[in-house]
Structure formats: C-alpha cells, structure tokens
Amino acid sequence: MKVLVLNCGSSSIKYQMIETEGRRVLAKGSVERIGMKGAILNHQRHDGDKVKIVGEIVDHQAGVEYILAILLSPNHGVIQDRAEIQAVGHRVVHGGEKFTGSVLINEQVMDGLQECIELAPLHNPHNIKGIRACQRLLPGAPMVGVFDTAFHHAMPDYAYMYGIPQVLYKRYGIRRYGFHGTSHFYVSRRAADMLGKPIESLNLITCHLGNGCSMAAVKSGVSVDTSMGFTPVEGLLMGTRCGDLDPAAMLHIMGQEELSVNEINAMLNKHSGLVGISGVSSDMREIINEMNQGNNLARLAFEVFCYRVKKYLGAYTFAMGGLDAVVFTGGIGENAALVRAGSLSGLEFMGLKVDKAANERPDHDERAINTADSRVAVLVIPTNEELVIAMDTDRIVKEGK
C-alpha cells in the first residue's frame, strides 16, 4: 500500500510517501514557512533527486496541494495519479484519554480531536487543519490518525496521577499523558528484535533525546511510565525546556519578576534547559564544544542533562523491577557519545557496562554499545516514526475493509 505520511506543525508540514509492503520510502520532504513570505518546499526522491522550491504558500491546504503537485510532477514525482495514494497517515500530537491507539478518521473522530485541542492548543489545531485539507484534496483516500500520546495510554493510574485535588483531573484532564509515543514504541520493538527476545519478556528503558527529550519505562512491551507529563515541559532537561521544576518556585518567580502567564510559559519552554543554564546554546553539540573549551556553565548544563537521564534510569529500573536494555534514540541519543557515557557512568554495580570504543565509534545504524559481559544491553537505534505511522495506517485501513 502507498501511504502518504503527514506531520503538520504550526507553519510546516513534513511528509513521506511510503510503500508499506517493502517498507520503502519513495519520497520525503517538507514544506516550511507556511503563511509567511518565502515558503520553502524541500523534496527528495528515493533515487536521490532533490528539489527546493521557494514561493508563497498561504495555508496548510495550499501546502498539501503543493506536496501532491510535487509527488505528481513528471520530473520529480513518484506517482502518476492521485488515486495511487491509497491512504494518508497523520501524526496527531495529543489524543487525550479518548484515543488509546491509532484510528480510522471519520467525523466522530474529528469531533474527538476537536475536544483534545484544549489539551494541546499549540499542536492539535494544525494536525486538524492537515486532515481537513486532505479530506478535500484526496476525498477517496482513507485516513488514519496516529497519536504521540497513545503508546503511553496503558500507564497505571498511580504513574499518571498528579498529587493535586482529584476534581482537577475530572474537570480538565490534568494528568501525565507523555509524548514521543510513536518513537518509544518503534525503538522498543526494534530493541526486542535486536536482542532476539520476545518483547513480553523484557524490561526496557527508552530514551528519546532530541530537541524535546523524554524517557519511557517499557515493561513487556507496554509503556508503564514516561517522563513528560501533562505537557512536554516535564521531566528531562531539554534544549530550551526546563524539565522537572518545583511548581512553587515558578509561582515565586512570577511574583518576584511580575511575569504574566504567557511570559512564564515562554520562559519555561523557550529560555530554559540547556540554553537557560549555559547561556550558550540549545544545541548539545555546541554545549559540548564550549565545555571542551572550558566553559563552566556549558559543563553544568551538560551534567544536569546527563544526571537527569541517570536519575530516571534508576527510577524506572525500580518501577519495573529490573532492566534488560537501555535504548538511545533522537538526535542527541543517536549521536552524542559523551551524553550516553555521562548518563551511564557508574552503573557497573548493576551490571551495566558501556564499551567505550563501541560507544565512541561514529555510526548511523542500529548498534549495541555495551561490553560483552554487561548484564544490561545498551542500544542505539535511529527512530523512524513515519514508518510506524505508515504501517499502522496500512493495518487499520485493511482491517476496516
């Protein structure tokens, strides 16, 4: 089945055209700067053919139109007719408690997505715009929504409940939801394959360390806890987000600095994390560079980052009653050997030993970086959320027939 996978953000759409039988990416690309001047379409075909087009793209619908046009283009395209797109898979950020797995999109589902806007006002509206655009432009193609939150839906209540008055959970759905679910799902499955064991028999901790960072405790294939919470701000230190913070400290800051809700929100989301501590950059590569040149605040940011990962490793190991493998993915997780080493240092007592040479070897493939005698495996697995969305879409569309 040829599936178009779309990830619609506020001013961008990322897309991949995937042929599910061969798990092959036929083409991929992105539209950026939607609604601004100088919108850009970047498109790459499986054979390496690349195009970059600059122009005006007024809204998400126009963006999807351009994506279809380039996919159909005689020079750069991969299909001859729109009907060849047999289904569309959409990444949807927040499924709330309503959506516990991927769903075939119909009007009832759209109503449900509308209700989830309250939980993710920055993301869900754009996801919905993308779906609406496809309904108009590809009326014949069934569509599937795949949720960032879905993989975490089976967390036990004691893991997702905050210690605040219950009525707030009932009224506003205030609880831990977790994000990056598609990525945690993918790398946990790949890890089981790499280890050659059934996933039901494994206790895994998956670390998605990218722009946003989160960890998940995956027991018997199910996410039983994760570090992001009601929003993606909680948990690990990230590029620009603070992660765990005493909520009363936030209130104190608001009082001292006379900050509005919007200002404190921007501070926690955009001015904190690596960039907030170091004052240097939100990019781990630059943090490491600066640290190596003796910048003490960059060193501090790096160490806070690694320490948080380590702390969650400990917590989740206890939560699951054991640990078979730690998995690293995402830009930092896949590439920053120093972060992996820093997060796993001193864990030999529990049988976790990193092979220094294997960890530091530059590589872009799936690989194990633990020593032969390590009781806990340490794996680096490049994530592939688009493939999961395509495969889920394929499965659900076929089930629906």
Place this chain on the structure above:
Amino acid sequence: MPQNDDLKSLLDQSLPKIAGPTATDEQEKPAEIMRIAVVGAGTMGQGIAQTASQAGLDVLIIERDEDSLKISLSGIEDKLDWEISRWAKTVSDKKAIMSRIRGSMEITDVAEHPIVIEALPENLAMKKVMFSVLDEICQPESIFVTNTSTLSITEIATATHRQGKIIGMHFLYPVPKTPVVEVVRGLKTSDQTFDKIRRFAIQVNKTPIEVYEYPGYVTTRVILPMLNEAMYVLMEGVANADGIDTAIKLGYNMEMGPLALADQMGLDEVMTWMETLFRELGDLKYRPCPLLRKMVRAGHLGKKTGQGFFHYDEGGRILRKGQAE
C-alpha cells in the same frame, strides 16, 4: 541535483489533477488576511505593526521621512528586546517579527493591501486628507481602519467614496499586550466590513468588542469617570494618593490604581478626554476635576514627565517617597 523551480509553475503543471476540490469548496471560511499596511508609526502604529507581525502577517509601515521611519523601526526593536529580557520572546521570534515588517515613505505602496490602518495623530483635518489620498490609490476592495479614539468615523468616511469600508479600531496601549480591541462602526460601515475586521482582530489575537460610534466608546467612557473621581477624593483630602490607589488596587483586584493609571495615560490626555465627554454628553459627571486642570497647567503630566500624582524614575517606576499633594 538541487534545482530551483517556480512554485507557481509547479502547481500549474499539475493543476488539472488537484484543483477540483479546492475550487468547488464553497463553505470554506474566507481566506485569512496575509498583509496589512499601517500609515503613521508612532507609539500606537508601532504597537499595531508588532501585533500583526507576531501573528504572522506581513506589515508595511508608512512614515513621512527617513528619520521617522528609523525611529519607528527601532522603537519596535526596543520593545522586542525588552520582551526578550523578560523571557516573553526569543531572539529568533524577534528576527521573524522584524523580517515581516517593511518600511516605506511612499504612500502609494499601500495600494494593494486589503487592510490599511491609519494611526496618525488625532487631527480630523489631517486624517480626512489622508483618507481621501488612500481612496485614490487603493484598490476598491481595501478596507480603511482609523485608530482614533476621539474623532467621528462617520465624518472621516465622508472624505472617501467607500464609506461602507471605513471602520474604527480602538486598540489600547500597550497594543501588543492588551488583549481587547473596540471595533467601531460608523453610521455607514457595512456589515461585511465589520465582519472582516472582527475576524482580522481575532487573527491578530485580540478579542473584538462591537461598538457603535459614540463619545468614548466603552473603555474610555467607563474608566475616565473613575480616574476623575479618584482625583476629587484626593483633592477633598479623603485619603492620600498612595492610599487611594492601594485601596482600589487591592479592593477590586486591579493591576493599577486609578491615579497611577491616569499618570500612565498622561494627565493632559485624560483632561482632553474629560472635556470631550463633558462637551459631547453635557452631563456634570464628566466635569474635569480642578486638581487635574491644575496639574496639567503645572506641566505635571504623569509618567511621561516624571511627575504626576506620583514621581517616577527614568525607567518609569514609581518612586515611593515624595508623592504630589
């Protein structure tokens, strides 16, 4: 091989295949506004330009000469720098916002803009001349917005041949932060124009309030008598300035007391406004407080002169000792 195509030709190439559903979709809401022009970029004009740009619109600002244009643009930059220092914005937010704002001294550049917002000083003759000029150069569909808070929109509209497309928007200072705008209908403003501007207001993240042309609209009419009354209370010796402001602030959960608010608005502005309400509506309750007159005559105009009902430091913060009166 990377190559650059033209987006339009790409779309044209495969247009027959994909144009159908878009073209036939009738219920779709009208397209959002992509760009506006702001004529006159003083404090209010700058605020309007920033507000529209941070909502993703392209903004053209028109000023009379190079110096004024420079001052306007750096005024917006200063505001953004201040917000960055408050963590409300990032450096890349600022870049993006400034990249969408373009300056010009050629009034004819506004011709193709669907919405032109006039933010000149409150001078009826000047505004009428500007509107007749705009009427000449702009496409017939363009809507003209005046940012007046005192002048008659109906009268300004008479300078044009498109009276149905003239409307007022009363933004409150500081524009980027104040989430409300009064959308003011003149006598001949059409429903269509009102609806477009109402939607535009929402697009730039303001809550629009429908208001009919009348002295003071809602915001000014309701707040001014309170400021004036606070001045009477001070004059009659019921309490000192600090006490009055603290009582109202804490008692009614307001961010600022009435005297500090009057200082911020400018006491000359407040007095002009009271006089206008008094004259237009003829009710004694709008009689400007004699103490207000006295302070304006003394040149104590509030925050902008460093002295009003309170004393201010250079950063505009109230100095706790040495209150007036």
